[in-house]
Amino acid sequence: MILTVQFDRFKEKLFFLTFILLVMFMSVGCDNLEDRTKYLTGSDVIIWQDNSSFHIKDNEDMTGRINLSQGQLSITVWGFPPKSTINIGTETGIVNAEGYASIETMVDEFYGVISTKNLNSPKLDDLFFYIKTQKEEDIKVKLPATSVYGIDKYLAQIVNGPILFEGEEPKESSIQSIYCHLGISSNSIFGNAPTLKDIDAIAVLEQKRSTINRVCDGYVDKAGKNNTLIIFLNEITIKVFNRRTGKLITSKRFESFDDCPSSYFAMNSNDNKRDSSIPKKEISRWLNSLRK
Incomplete structure (x- = not known):
């Protein structure tokens, strides 16, 4: 009986001590969070x-x-x-x-x-x-x-309205720099624009598969079989928009005049259709002429 009473008292003291320590820990924790303001000083923090x-x-x-x-x-x-x-x-x-x-x-x-x-x-x-x-x-x-991925797709959203960056508002401006995506790994800036915010206009390329095509023959594969290459002479249109207002400035259609290549690569005998190439030189020359 004596041992039981003493053990119960010990448990009470242990519980009380644990409670006190928990309260102290919580209080110190709260104080520590509030006191941590002192660590938020200096540019190298x-x-x-x-x-x-x-x-x-x-x-x-x-x-x-x-x-x-x-x-x-x-x-x-x-x-x-x-x-x-x-x-x-x-x-x-x-x-x-x-x-x-x-x-x-x-x-x-x-x-x-x-x-x-x-x-x-x-x-x-x-x-x-x-x-x-x-x-x-x-x-x-x-x-x-x-x-950052998909910059070309992001800028192509100009067809839906202006593309504005932090601190900008819609406003008319002269066109001194133009952005145009002319294919894979071909993002071009015409004029001086160190950052995207400096771009005045965005040119969007639209390519529509044409019903007109060029048939190229005279090719022979490794097995000695004759092959034919079909080139679709696609319709290419470039539309130029003011980046800050989203307004269409101008547009122009470009014709495709691809010649038959001396050779072409194909995965199999059915891989014999190609889209015409984008006339990058002609497009670049025209876009440069739009800068004022």
């Missing part, structure tokens, strides 16, 4: 672990992650001081009592900063988000360069 994850220099429990998927950029932070904010463009996220916040925004708004030097492998660079606390100044954070 962010340490990037890779192209998507980071932590705060003086506190590795304060972490963050960026994610780019299907044109949507998300930024998430953990362990940050409550009521601090993260901001990108027009989107703002407020850190909750648990130190968590997340924001999402479509990145096409920021495509304007993409360099036109290599549009076949473009990267979204010079993009920033901001961290702000109630006590310290804003911290400007540069995001790592991120690959």
Whole structure:
């Protein structure tokens, strides 16, 4: 009986001690989150672990992650001081009592900063988000360069309306630079446009398969069988739109005059049909003449 009573008292003391420690831990945890404002100072406060994850220099429990998927950029932070904010463009996220916040925004708004030097492998660079606390100044954070896919398809949406970047409004402008996608790995800029935001007009290529074709014969395969090549002389139209208003500026139709090649590559005997090539030189010459 004596042992039982003593053991019960020990359990009560242990439970009480555990409760006190838990309360103290929770209190300290809350205080720590609020006190973490002191770590958010200086331009070099962010340490990037890779192209998507980071932590705060003086506190590795304060972490963050960026994610780019299907044109949507998300930024998430953990362990940050409550009521601090993260901001990108027009989107703002407020850190909750648990130190968590997340924001999402479509990145096409920021495509304007993409360099036109290599549009076949473009990267979204010079993009920033901001961290702000109630006590310290804003911290400007540069995001790592991120690959962007489908620039040609994105710009081709000009047929549906203007393509505007951050801070832009629809307005008429002179045409000093024109973008045109002339086929695989053939993104061309006519004029001076260091970034997408500097492009004044977008030329869209429309190709319609023609009923007129050219029949080329006289070919012999490795087996000694005679083959014929059919070239469809497609109808090609170039439409030029003002990027900032979406208005059609002009259009022109180009004829195809493909000659029969001396040889051609085919996977099998039925692979004997080809679309006519795009007259890139003629199109380029015309687009250059439109610049004012």
